[in-house]
Amino acid sequence: xxxxxxxxxxxxxxxxxxxxxxxxxxxxxxxxxxxxxxxxxxxxxxxxxxxxxxxxxxxxxxxxxxxxxxxxxxxxxxxxxxxxxxxxxxxxxxxxxxxxxxxxxxxxxxxxxxxxxxxxxxxxxxxxxxxxxxxxxxxxxxxxxxxxxxxxxxxxxxxxxxxxxxxxxxxxxxxxxxxxxxxxxxxxxxxxxxxxxxxxxxxxxxxxxxxxxxxxxxxxxxxxxxxxxxxxxxxxxxxxxxxxxxxxxxxxxxxxxxxxxxxxxxxxxxxxxxxxxxxxxxxxxxxxxxxxxxx
Amino acid sequence: xxxxxxxxxxxxxxxxxxxxxxxxxxxxxxxxxxxxxxxxxxxxxxxxxxxxxxxxxxxxxxxxxxxxxxxxxxxxxxxxxxxxxxxxxxxxxxxxxxxxxxxxxxxxxxxxxxxxxxxxxxxxxxxxxxxxxxxxxxxxxxxxxxxxxxxxxxxxxxxxxxxxxxxxxxxxxxxxxxxxxxxxxxxxxxxxxxxxxxxxxxxxxxxxxxxxxxxxxxxxxxxxxxxxxxxxxxxxxxxxxxxxxxxxxxxxxxxxxxxxxxxxxxxxxxx
Numbered sequence: 001x002x003x004x005x006x007x008x009x010x011x012x013x014x015x016x017x018x019x020x021x022x023x024x025x026x027x028x029x030x031x032x033x034x035x036x037x038x039x040x041x042x043x044x045x046x047x048x049x050x051x052x053x054x055x056x057x058x059x060x061x062x063x064x065x066x067x068x069x070x071x072x073x074x075x076x077x078x079x080x081x082x083x084x085x086x087x088x089x090x091x092x093x094x095x096x097x098x099x100x101x102x103x104x105x106x107x108x109x110x111x112x113x114x115x116x117x118x119x120x121x122x123x124x125x126x127x128x129x130x131x132x133x134x135x136x137x138x139x140x141x142x143x144x145x146x147x148x149x150x151x152x153x154x155x156x157x158x159x160x161x162x163x164x165x166x167x168x169x170x171x172x173x174x175x176x177x178x179x180x181x182x183x184x185x186x187x188x189x190x191x192x193x194x195x196x197x198x199x200x201x202x203x204x205x206x207x208x209x210x211x212x213x214x215x216x217x218x219x220x221x222x223x224x225x226x227x228x229x230x231x232x233x234x235x236x237x238x239x240x241x242x243x244x245x246x247x248x249x250x251x252x253x254x255x256x257x258x259x260x261x262x263x264x265x266x267x268x269x270x271x272x273x274x275x276x277x278x279x280x281x282x283x284x285x286x287x288x289x290x291x292x293x294x295x
Numbered sequence: 296x297x298x299x300x301x302x303x304x305x306x307x308x309x310x311x312x313x314x315x316x317x318x319x320x321x322x323x324x325x326x327x328x329x330x331x332x333x334x335x336x337x338x339x340x341x342x343x344x345x346x347x348x349x350x351x352x353x354x355x356x357x358x359x360x361x362x363x364x365x366x367x368x369x370x371x372x373x374x375x376x377x378x379x380x381x382x383x384x385x386x387x388x389x390x391x392x393x394x395x396x397x398x399x400x401x402x403x404x405x406x407x408x409x410x411x412x413x414x415x416x417x418x419x420x421x422x423x424x425x426x427x428x429x430x431x432x433x434x435x436x437x438x439x440x441x442x443x444x445x446x447x448x449x450x451x452x453x454x455x456x457x458x459x460x461x462x463x464x465x466x467x468x469x470x471x472x473x474x475x476x477x478x479x480x481x482x483x484x485x486x487x488x489x490x491x492x493x494x495x496x497x498x499x500x501x502x503x504x505x506x507x508x509x510x511x512x513x514x515x516x517x518x519x520x521x522x523x524x525x526x527x528x529x530x531x532x533x534x535x536x537x538x539x540x541x542x543x544x545x546x547x548x549x550x551x552x553x554x555x556x557x558x559x560x561x562x563x564x565x566x
Binding site for chain 1: 361363384385389391394397400401402403404407408411412414415416417419420422423445447467
């Protein structure tokens with residue numbers, strides 16, 4: 001694997017074989033807008049950034065952020081399976097993600113394992129299965145790496161369509177159930193007593209988490225999905241604001257990081273997912289330092 | 296024929312005013328009997344204090360009344376309906392003992408938290424309307440929290456947090472509010488103000504209130520009924536002619552002496 005990584009290099013990760021020339025010529029930001037790859041990247045990135053940030057706030061507050069990392073790694077098995085069978089890897093990844101999210105919550109509910117151990121187990125099952133499939137198939141090289149590290153600059157129109165549709169499902173769910181989710185996140189038992197159908201809403205939430213992870217795989221890659229989910233929420237929580245303001249700041253931080261990350265990665269010719277996450281980290285560190293200093 | 300007609304009429308009025316009716320209730324918790332053969336009624340407009348030693352089963356009794364833990368035997372009726380078929384939980388508001396032990400960094404303003412009280416079975420997925428927010432603001436005002444409405448919940452004092460959860464219960468427009476030790480860990484002056492607020496709620500709004508309390512003089516000065524819980528459950532109306540010390544001894548034991556001067560109540564003894 002490491003060999004392959006070395007061969008592909010950073011440029012390979014952004015899927016940028018065709019972009020090399022582009023980057024060397026001096027293109028302005030306005031001209032960039034005319035390129036379809038850029039439009040696709042920005043649209044897909046905004047959808048993923050929006051969905052991940054919003055759902056991430058609930059996951060962080062529920063202290064369940066690492067479920068994303070576990071499920072994303074499990075989805076690797078799904079991607080490998082898709083590549084092997086010749087079907088869209090995002091579809092198999094979605095299926096496996098759903099199974100693993102429910103697997104974790106089932107194990108937790110039945111007392112089979114604590115949340116963190118259940119996540120570790122799922123991660124192990126999915127990732128090891130993925131590795132076995134890859135070696136049987138004799139390796140998928142570049143294709144597989146684009147899922148591991150994201151390939152936002154090369155997403156196709158059909159990928160984009162799927163990302164946008166999934167993004168809309170997530171945002172619709174959060175818009176409708178956002179108050180109930182907040183009540184459940186704050187006090188699950190209390191919410192149950194108030195007559196909120198906690199189990200049903202949490203089941204839907206799990207489904208939405210699986211969808212969010214799948215949607216982000218092409219954008220940011222399996223390894224860094226967790227960053228897109230956790231860092232915007234963590235940053236916004238530093239503001240110590242009301243819930244409404246925290247949600248808005250979380251989403252804005254997510255969107256801004258994606259846009260800045262995409263543009264910077266094109267101009268400096270480095271891996272996009274890396275720059276997106278790095279931008280988020282910079283915003284996080286600046287915000288933390290600023291608010292510590294102000295207090 | 297005529298007699299039975301009157302009987303059913305009486306029964307109808309009775310059941311209309313009946314908030315909680317408990318008969319021969321026993322409750323087990325982790326295998327041991329915690330509540331034994333309890334019988335009592337709570338009527339509309341009652342202000343009930345639940346007292347008894349620690350570990351005596353007060354919280355268990357409340358949780359059984361709320362349908363949160365199963366009963367071993369007996370019947371519980373809420374508003375005339377058996378608890379097994381009762382589904383009007385929006386009429387019952389509960390403030391648990393550990394309500395104020397929330398994560399102090401949780402990003403919620405006081406007004407936002409109280410607004411969550413408007414949620415429930417019948418309004419899943421609906422947005423809060425102007426009416427909802429008006430209810431929230433008036434509950435905040437009633438509980439004296441208007442000035443801290445935009446603050447974060449973690450920034451409030453213990454007494455304010457407690458009142459915030461009562462406000463959250465109030466916006467549900469409940470018929471009964473059940474509270475488990477709402478004033479634990481709060482200074483005496485603030486406790487006094489809290490009891491005053493609850494008396495107002497009970498008298499001005501006619502809300503039935505049940506509250507676990509260790510402050511026996513507050514219970515006897517302000518409340519209309521006392522439920523003593525120590526495995527056995529004894530109930531007494533709080534009136535000058537009732538031997539309250541005798542009732543308390545059944546819960547706290549014979550070595551218990553309760554010295555109670557009526558003048559402590561400053562004329563608020565409900566006789």
